[in-house]
Amino acid sequence: MPQDMPPVGGYGPVQYKRNLPARGFRPAFYLLGTAVVMTLGFYKFGQGVREHNELAREKMWSRIHLIPALTAEEDRDQVRRYLADRAREKELLGTETQVYNSNRFVRPTFAVTPEK
Structure with a gap:
C-alpha cells in the first residue's frame, strides 16, 4: 500500500478564527446616543426647575x-x-358693662375650641 501523500499544491488553509457577524452598532454609537439622551434629559430637568421656581415666586x-384684602376681611x-x-x-x-379699666380699645382674641 502506498502511503497517502498530501495533494499537489498542499492542503488549503485551516480556519481557526471564529467568523461571527457583528451584532448591533459599534460601542461608540451607543455611547453617543446615551450622551444625547442624557443631555436632553438634563436640559428638560433644568427647564422644569426654572418653571417650578417661577411658579413658586408667582x-x-x-x-x-x-x-x-384678607386682613380687611378679618377686621x-x-x-x-x-x-x-x-x-x-x-x-x-340691660346695660353695657366695661371689662377693662381704661377706654383704650383692646383687640379681641377668639379661641376656637373643639366641640365635645
Whole structure:
C-alpha cells in the first residue's frame, strides 16, 4: 500500500478564527446616543426647575398682594362679632358693662375650641 501523500499544491488553509457577524452598532454609537439622551434629559430637568421656581415666586407674590384684602376681611368679621357680643350683652344685662379699666380699645382674641 502506498502511503497517502498530501495533494499537489498542499492542503488549503485551516480556519481557526471564529467568523461571527457583528451584532448591533459599534460601542461608540451607543455611547453617543446615551450622551444625547442624557443631555436632553438634563436640559428638560433644568427647564422644569426654572418653571417650578417661577411658579413658586408667582404664588408668593400673589399671597403677598392678598394680605391686605384678607386682613380687611378679618377686621370686618371681628367688628361684626364685637357688635353682636355687645348687643347680646345689652339684651341679657340691660346695660353695657366695661371689662377693662381704661377706654383704650383692646383687640379681641377668639379661641376656637373643639366641640365635645
